[in-house]
Amino acid sequence: MQAFRQKFKAFLAFSLFIGFFSGYEPVFAQTAVTGDKDSHQHAQNSLDWPGIYQGFTPCADCVGVKTTLALNKNNTYILITQYAGKSEREFVEKGKFTWGNDSNTIVLTPRKGSTSQQYLIGENTLVQLDSNGKRFTGKLADRYILRRNDVTEKSSSHAH
Numbered sequence: 001m002q003a004f005r006q007k008f009k010a011f012l013a014f015s016l017f018i019g020f021f022s023g024y025e026p027v028f029a030q031t032a033v034t035g036d037k038d039s040h041q042h043a044q045n046s047l048d049w050p051g052i053y054q055g056f057t058p059c060a061d062c063v064g065v066k067t068t069l070a071l072n073k074n075n076t077y078i079l080i081t082q083y084a085g086k087s088e089r090e091f092v093e094k095g096k097f098t099w100g101n102d103s104n105t106i107v108l109t110p111r112k113g114s115t116s117q118q119y120l121i122g123e124n125t126l127v128q129l130d131s132n133g134k135r136f137t138g139k140l141a142d143r144y145i146l147r148r149n150d151v152t153e154k155s156s157s158h159a160h
C-alpha cells in the first residue's frame with residue numbers, strides 16, 4: 001500500500017507540475033530586441049523555446065536517467081531527474097538559466113550547488129552538452145536529446 005501511495009504522490013506532483021506550467025503565461029509584455037540589425041538572431045528570439053522537454057539520457061551506473069526539464073519565459077527552470085534501475089526517487093532542481101556565448105545555447109545554474117549544465121536549443125528539442133559545451137559523440141549521442149512534449153499535446157487538441 002505504501003508503494004502505491006508513493007507512486008500516487010509522484011504522479012500527483014508531476015501532474016500538478018505539468019498543469020502549472022502548461023497554463024503559465026507571463027503578465028508582462030516581451031520587450032523588443034536591441035542591437036544592430038545586422039547581428040544574427042538568437043534562438044531566444046527566433047524559436048518558441050519555453051516549454052517542457054523530456055528524454056531518457058545515458059547513465060554510467062544505471063539503466064538511464066529519466067529527465068524532464070521545464071523552461072519558463074522568465075528564464076527560470078525546473079529539472080526533474082530519476083535514475084532508472086537504481087532508485088525510484090526523483091531529484092528536483094530549480095534555478096535560473098542564461099543564454100550562452102553561442103546564440104543557441106542556454107546555461108542552467110541551480111539555486112543550490114554550483115554545477116551548471118548547458119543545452120543546445122533546436123526546433124522543439126534540447127541537446128545536453130558536455131562540460132566543455134560540446135555535443136556528445138559516439139553511439140549514445142542521440143540519447144542526449146530532450147524533446148518538447150507540450151507541442152504534440154497542443155497540436156492534437158486543435159485537430160478537432
